[in-house]
Amino acid sequence: MLAYVVRRVLYAIPILVGINLITFALFFLVNTPDDMARMQLGQKRVTPEAIQKWKAERGYDKPLFFNDGSLTNTIFFEKSIRLFAFDFGRAEDNRDIANEIRQRMGPSLALAIPVFLVGLAVNITFALGMAFFRATYLDLWGVVLCVAMMSISTLFYIIGGQYLISKLWHLVPISGYAGGADAAKFVVLPALIGVFGGIGAGSRWYRTLFLEEMTRDYVRTARAKGLGEGAVMFRHVLKNAMIPILTGVVAVIPLLFMGSLLSESFFGIPGLGSYTIDAIQAQDFAVVRAMVFIGSVLYILGLLLTDLSYTLVDPRVRLD
């Protein structure tokens, strides 16, 4: 087990290096730092001195790979290798990115965790209901409703929910955030919308998993032995279907840290999602690079957790 974990962690290193190379190529080879400087400083009448100054301030004036035999005093080392030590440098507004990320993690999680947990419970309940009433009109219309809900863009859920609940009924503030217990007031609406928007795709997918599980032999055996449909569903099918559900879910747990891009920016929650969006819109390359790196690390962590969770929930799976 330990050996397996160590091997998987070692396997993650080349992947992280690859990600680093891709982002480096994207940010420094496709376009030169000069292009970035011109974009940041505005298009017209940029003097070469202004560009030089912009590059020098941010350390982009160094050579890409080699600097007189030294490998460390280069853009590649300063901007890419440093990421491995979680040293992200400074944003355009000269704030420390790592510090900013630490501060914004809280609000992101305050929204992402409720959405994740409640959403999971709601989706499983609906899916179980549809699977229980399979091949009836209830199931058919449930699926149709799911497909219809999947066909609505997240943007409409957010805009519609915000308009209806905040603006029309004045139940919660339209946007904003406060620390501590006050956070609940601001988080409840985006969380509800997040859960609601995920019902369509989620319950339909879990319904498929339940139905697949119900074709197994042990289900037929249980029925043949005279077990009631309820007992079969809750005691056997639910437990076994939880294996694919849980292992699928484990992969996204680390990514909860990244926050939700759309909800956070619509509702003015100062989390990592809105940080990312602001950085994209302000074309702050240092922040985007940092978020790409963190996201990748979390994704790889999710993969590792998925593999480990297989052994925990399904004793038939052995890692070696």
Next chain:
Amino acid sequence: MPVILATDILIWLLVCAAAAFAWYCSTRPHLAAPWRKVFRSRAAVASGTFLILYLGVGLLDSLHYRPALSSTDPKARAVYGVEVHSLLDAALASLRERQERTYSAPLATRLYQKEQVEQPGGASVREFPRLRYGGAHLEDEADAPKDIALRALAGLAFGTLAWAAIFAATRRPLRRRRPDIPWNAAFAALAVLLAFAGPVAALATHYHVLGTDKIGQDVLYQALKSIRTSLVIGTLTTLVLLPLGIAAGIAAGYFRGWVDDVIQYVYTTINSIPGVLLIAASVLMVQVYVDGNPSLFPTSAQRSDFRLLMLCAILGAVSWTGLARLLRGEALKISQLEYIQAAHAFGVSHGRVLLRHILPNVVHIVIITVVLEFSTLVLAEAVLSYIGVGVDPSTTSFGTMINAARLEMAREPMVWWSLGTAFVFMFVLVLAANLFADAVRDGFDPRVRV
């Protein structure tokens, strides 16, 4: 003078390729049977009718030209305007040209905001001025509801007649040729469409049926123009996705060993990067490139078209990994089967085995993926455009429509029609695509043999 945009060429090529693939399927029983099963489903036929209509609008919007400026001297060389129009623009010229000053509600006769109006006597009052075009033919504004009702009824009557004519003319021949297809579903879908299209078309000549936006442009026209953008993103992306996904997936599953390791490494790496961020970073880079090389793009249409094309390429380059993983698993299984071993024993080359024996046996996965991917991409476009890394702001798309409408949310009373229109047009498109995709999956997935 015809103008050929890069996306136009590709979209027409794709139509040709789809036609060729349809012909290929019809000659191969193992592919024709699943398609027959797909089109036996009522939902697929009905949603297919809607999709064909959307496709028609999109294709009409994919033939561009620069209109000749009218000149009085017949011998002079024709001068062409700088604006690029499409055939759809020509068909909808009345919608495009009748521009108001700013917002107006659907079917309104007056502007949505007060303006200083000069009275004949010289005094000026603040009031909601009459629209330049919407309901301008009315002498008395009080007649508007009656006029609208009459026109809508006439349109409905015309729509019904058109439907009845189509129904009477095509029902028998269609039934006789393909009795297994539930044509009634198609006719029902057509009836719903014409019931809406008839009144809308009848009203559109004298009113702004869905209102106007901030610069006074007709919202119905914008929605129809957005269809092409959605279709381009949903389909052209597959041009990048398919070659990458198929080649990588099959090669990894068939050759194994170090080839498999390398390909798995590449797609795990790409998968690890958060999709939105990778797309955002790439689009920012494209933007820097476009801004840095203005000489390559003489017209703004070409510039926004290049960005649209690059967006498709980026989306394709990000999303091929799912297909590759599916195909790798399938190719692993297939390459163990006896007939592949027999082919090896006969000395068939690797390339030939891949092309003749493996590829045809994974086509069903490719078809399911392409169809499923379409609706995801249409939805993704709206979100990306909202973030600011989608299509060029000058391209009309559902994303840019929503984005513009969102800024008016705080207005009192609210401007809801742009948002509502984008919602309805997008919902119908994505729902039809999802229902069709479901039918295709049921038809092609070997596990669903009920």
